[in-house]
Amino acid sequence: MLKFVVNGKNRQKRSPSTSSDKPKVCTLQAHIDAVSLPIELSRESDNDTEFELLITRDEIRDITQVGVEKCDDGRKTPSQDSDIESFKSEADKSDEKECKGADSSSGIASASSPDEAVTERPSRWRHQTSDVVRNYVASQLYCSPVYHLPDFLLVKIFSYLDAHEISKCASVSRAWYSAAWDPSLWRHISLKHNDIDADYAIKALTKRLSYDTPTICVSVESLDLSNTRLSDNGLRIIGRRCPELRSLVIRKCSAVTNVGICEIVSRCVNLNQLDASGCPNVSCLCLSPSASAHLPAHAKRVYVRNLDLSECSALEDTGLHLIASYCNQLQYVYLRKCIRITDIGLQYLASLCSNIKELSVSDCPSIGDAGICQTAERLQSSLRYLSIAKCENITDTSLISLAKYCKRLRYLNARSCAITDRGLSVLCRSLGPRLKSLDVGKTAVSDLGVCCLAENCTQVRKLSLKSSKTVTDQGIVSLAKTCVYLHHLNIHDCHLLTWRSYRAIKRSCKRCVIEHSNPTFF
Numbered sequence: 001m002l003k004f005v006v007n008g009k010n011r012q013k014r015s016p017s018t019s020s021d022k023p024k025v026c027t028l029q030a031h032i033d034a035v036s037l038p039i040e041l042s043r044e045s046d047n048d049t050e051f052e053l054l055i056t057r058d059e060i061r062d063i064t065q066v067g068v069e070k071c072d073d074g075r076k077t078p079s080q081d082s083d084i085e086s087f088k089s090e091a092d093k094s095d096e097k098e099c100k101g102a103d104s105s106s107g108i109a110s111a112s113s114p115d116e117a118v119t120e121r122p123s124r125w126r127h128q129t130s131d132v133v134r135n136y137v138a139s140q141l142y143c144s145p146v147y148h149l150p151d152f153l154l155v156k157i158f159s160y161l162d163a164h165e166i167s168k169c170a171s172v173s174r175a176w177y178s179a180a181w182d183p184s185l186w187r188h189i190s191l192k193h194n195d196i197d198a199d200y201a202i203k204a205l206t207k208r209l210s211y212d213t214p215t216i217c218v219s220v221e222s223l224d225l226s227n228t229r230l231s232d233n234g235l236r237i238i239g240r241r242c243p244e245l246r247s248l249v250i251r252k253c254s255a256v257t258n259v260g261i262c263e264i265v266s267r268c269v270n271l272n273q274l275d276a277s278g279c280p281n282v283s284c285l286c287l288s289p290s291a292s293a294h295l296p297a298h299a300k301r302v303y304v305r306n307l308d309l310s311e312c313s314a315l316e317d318t319g320l321h322l323i324a325s326y327c328n329q330l331q332y333v334y335l336r337k338c339i340r341i342t343d344i345g346l347q348y349l350a351s352l353c354s355n356i357k358e359l360s361v362s363d364c365p366s367i368g369d370a371g372i373c374q375t376a377e378r379l380q381s382s383l384r385y386l387s388i389a390k391c392e393n394i395t396d397t398s399l400i401s402l403a404k405y406c407k408r409l410r411y412l413n414a415r416s417c418a419i420t421d422r423g424l425s426v427l428c429r430s431l432g433p434r435l436k437s438l439d440v441g442k443t444a445v446s447d448l449g450v451c452c453l454a455e456n457c458t459q460v461r462k463l464s465l466k467s468s469k470t471v472t473d474q475g476i477v478s479l480a481k482t483c484v485y486l487h488h489l490n491i492h493d494c495h496l497l498t499w500r501s502y503r504a505i506k507r508s509c510k511r512c513v514i515e516h517s518n519p520t521f522f
Contacts, residue, residue, distance in 0.1 A: 154179035163189050163205070164196075181208060183219035190224040198230035198253075199237070206241040222247035222273075229253075232260030239267035246270055252278035258285075265302045265326075266291035273306040277334070282312050284319035286326045302326040310336035310360075317345030324352035331355050336387075337363040343371030350378035360387035362413065368393035373401040380405035387413040389439065396423030403430035411437040415464065421449035428452050433459040441466035441490065450475030454482045464490040466515075476501035480508040490515040 149157075158166050158180060170180035186209055191201055202225075209217040220242045225234075230253040238245065245268040250256055256279050265271060266288040276282050285307070287300055304327050309315055315338045324330075330353040335341060341364050350356070356379050361367050372394055376383070383406045388394050394417045402409060403426045412427075412435070424445055428435065435457045440449070441464045450471055453460065460483050465471050471494055479486070480501075486509040491497055494516075502521045505512055514521070 151175070151179050151182075155182045155185060158182075158185055163191055164193070181211075183209065186217075186219050188222045188224075189220060191228055192224060192226045194227050194229075196228045198225045198228035199234035201228075202230075202234050202237050206237060210241060216243060217241050218244055220245060222249075224249040225253065226251035227253075229255065231255040232257055232263070235260030236263050239263045243268060244270055247273040249273075249275040250279065251275060254280060257281045258283060259288075261285055262288040265304065269303065271302075271304055274304050275306075275308040276312065277308045277310040277336075278312070280313050282309065283314035283316065285309075285323045300326065301328065303329055305329055306332040308332075308334040309338065310334050312338055313340070316340045317342055317348065320345035321348040321352075324349045328353055329355065331382075332358045334358075334360045335364065336360050339363075339365060342366040343368055343374070346371035347374045350375040354378060355382050357382050358385040359383065360385075360413075361391065362387045362389035364391060365393070367391045369395055369397040369401075372398035376401045376405040381408070383409055385409075385411040388417060389413045389415040391417055394418060396420055396426075399423030399427045403427040407431070408434070410434060413439040414443065415439045415441045415466070417443060420444045421446055421452070424449040425452040428456040432456050435460055437462040439464040439466075439490075441468060443468065444470065446470035447472055447475035447478075451478045454479040458482050459485055461485055462488045465494055466490045467493040470496070472496045473498055473500045473504075477504045480504040484508055486512045488513050488515075492517050 154176065158169060161169070163186075166180050166185060170177045186205070189205065191198060202223075206217045206220070209219060221244060223238065223242070223245065226249055230250060232255070235250075235256065238248070245264075248264060248268075248271060253276075256276065258281070261274075261276065261282055262285070265274070265285060274285070285302065285304070287302065307323070307327065307330055309323075315335070317340075320335075320341060330349075333349065333353070333356055338361075341361065343366070346361065346367060347370075351374075359375065359379070361371075367388070368391070372388060376398070386402070386406075386409060388398070394414070396419055398417075399414070399419055400423055402412070407430070409431060419440065421444070424440060425448070428449075429452070433456075436459065438453070438457070438460060445465070445468060447470070450465070451474070453463075454475075455478075463479070463483075463486065468491075471491075473496075476491070476497060477500065481504075486505070489505060489509075489512055491501070492515050497516075497518065499518075499520050502514065502516070502518075505514060
């Protein structure tokens with residue numbers, strides 16, 4: 001059931017002979033599926049009226065079937081390009097002529113509620129009002145308000161869509177085409193689909209976006225082309241037409257090689273983030289020969305600060321040395337699963353890039369204590385996050401070196417490393433409450449190390465002991481007493497833990513999320 005509410009205000013009745021006597025104007029507000037349709041109806045009345053006009057779904061279905069050319073009462077409905085205001089005034093005159101004097105003869109009284117007003121309204125006036133509503137709603141259904149939205153609202157709506165969806169919207173109408181190519185919508189372009197020919201898509205997009213500035217797209221700031229059929233030709237187009245590019249994500253683009261990467265970093269001097277993880281043919285990052293030929297030695301720099309080359313199987317120590325030589329401003333470096341990197345390459349990186357805040361060399365089987373100790377000494381003033389997970393050659397020696405030099409370390413992931421309670425105790429005593437997150441799952445750490453952690457690192461918020469074979473209820477209960485800010489605890493596959501540990505954590509750390517595999521905890 002749909003509801004139409006009519007409100008009228010009282011007015012002093014004047015003599016019929018007075019030329020200034022005007023009929024009262026009532027405003028009908030129709031709410032149909034969250035779309036408001038205002039209608040003005042002319043009716044002479046002396047009393048305040050407020051009543052509801054109820055229309056069933058069947059009547060609305062009839063309204064939608066009204067033809068554009070002709071209505072039920074024989075009058076023509078306006079087309080999408082006609083003036084709706086003239087249609088409303090025509091309906092007002094017709095209603096005023098046929099309903100004149102209907103109020104006085106039928107005796108509509110002022111109702112205390114909308115329901116009472118409906119029962120007292122004469123059927124003739126109701127039918128005339130229903131006809132006007134029917135005709136006007138029909139005209140609006142054929143003239144959708146969405147086509148009259150201002151450009152800034154269309155741009156705002158399109159901002160929630162990705163590049164592929166915006167391109168489809170551009171083919172709806174000329175107004176939508178103009179709004180779809182607003183430069184503000186193309187600052188961050190995301191085309192992540194296996195079937196997309198990224199080279200062709202980038203060429204077409206940059207050509208259209210450089211309409212006002214030939215050959216240069218000044219609006220594009222970030223590009224995400226992960227899992228697309230991107231090649232070095234596409235990267236060459238990006239480098240030439242998007243000089244203001246700041247972020248480029250090309251994960252798992254198997255056709256990309258060192259040539260395309262060098263072209264990008266040579267031309268996009270403002271590039272801050274580069275994610276080429278999963279690109280098997282990428283092994284280095286440097287300036288192209290043509291770019292470095294005209295630069296002095298001190299200007300041969302690449303100013304990338306966030307670099308992710310995880311799962312780049314071709315990356316070796318020589319390539320890492322070349323990267324560190326050109327990108328000495330690196331702050332965030334992720335080299336997960338780069339199986340050819342050794343301690344030598346890590347030492348190159350630590351000695352040439354002294355501002356690294358986050359470093360991940362997890363799943364690098366050739367990394368050992370020598371590389372981590374050198375890294376800890378070189379990055380002692382900047383290192384905040386370190387991931388050495390699944391590096392089986394790392395022992396307590398690395399933890400002791402980190403405890404000695406890296407006083408600002410906040411996050412450490414040492415899962416599946418060859419560490420014991422000895423190394424963990426030294427690290428916890430050195431870092432104290434500054435340590436926020438720790439992962440020592442699947443190691444030889446026992447209750448002794450957990451108790452030392454609980455005693456010194458009282459501000460820890462995230463702890464993982466996943467697959468620990470030697471941690472019991474004693475260590476978890478001790479942890480619950482002091483680490484009240486714990487938000488996340490992973491005790492999955494810790495078979496020595498019972499419901500006592502679960503209850504102790506839930507009592508002391510009420511906001512803590514516990515990951516476990518023990519059915520008795522439920």
